[in-house]
Amino acid sequence: MAATALCPGTFDPVTNGHLDIIERASRHFDGLIVAVLENPAKRPLFSVEERMAMLKEATSSLDGVEVASFTGLLVDYARARGVAAIVKGLRAVSDFDYEQQMAQMNHHLTGVDTFFLATSPNWSYLSSSLVREVARFGGDVVGLVPAFVRDRLAERLGEKA
Numbered sequence: 422m423a424a425t426a427l428c429p430g431t432f433d434p435v436t437n438g439h440l441d442i443i444e445r446a447s448r449h450f451d452g453l454i455v456a457v458l459e460n461p462a463k464r465p466l467f468s469v470e471e472r473m474a475m476l477k478e479a480t481s482s483l484d485g486v487e488v489a490s491f492t493g494l495l496v497d498y499a500r501a502r503g504v505a506a507i508v509k510g511l512r513a514v515s516d517f518d519y520e521q522q523m524a525q526m527n528h529h530l531t532g533v534d535t536f537f538l539a540t541s542p543n544w545s546y547l548s549s550s551l552v553r554e555v556a557r558f559g560g561d562v563v564g565l566v567p568a569f570v571r572d573r574l575a576e577r578l579g580e581k582a
């Protein structure tokens with residue numbers, strides 16, 4: 422197994438599904454870099470610094486997990502960090518087509534390998550976009566994200582209202 426792997430994503434915000442993958446992946450690699458995509462073309466609910474802060478808080482008890490951010494191509498960031506493995510979670514068949522395309526393109530570009538972890542069934546319906554939508558319309562996201570993330574969602578959506 423590669424010594425260090427990269428677990429990339431948008432994490433807007435981190436969910437319990439992400440944390441399931443991060444925690445399980447961290448057991449299989451000596452190091453795991455959780456890499457937050459900074460995409461100036463998108464307008465996320467939380468800034469990259471806020472997303473990183475939430476990830477750091479949520480993963481603080483996990484050994485060997487680092488939180489970082491990147492812009493541009495994931496493969497360039499992986500190469501810059503000397504990482505030859507990417508870890509992604511697969512929730513359902515609907516994730517597979519796009520994830521496979523990205524994995525194959527990334528492999529074509531630099532030879533980096535992608536390892537897929539099956540998401541725990543508890544979280545197969547969970548996504549950051551659904552969490553944002555439920556919270557935006559007043560639904561309770563308790564149990565879907567860490568309690569402090571739920572609080573930050575409420576604060577942010579309150580500020581926007």
Ligand code: PNS
Nearest residue numbers: 429430431432458493494495523526527
């Ligand atoms: O959490 P997400 O939105 O599913 O994460 C997608 C992410 C960030 C992993 C993907 O969009 C990505 O790697 N973006 C960086 C740009 C890039 O390398 N694009 C080419 C992918 S083949």
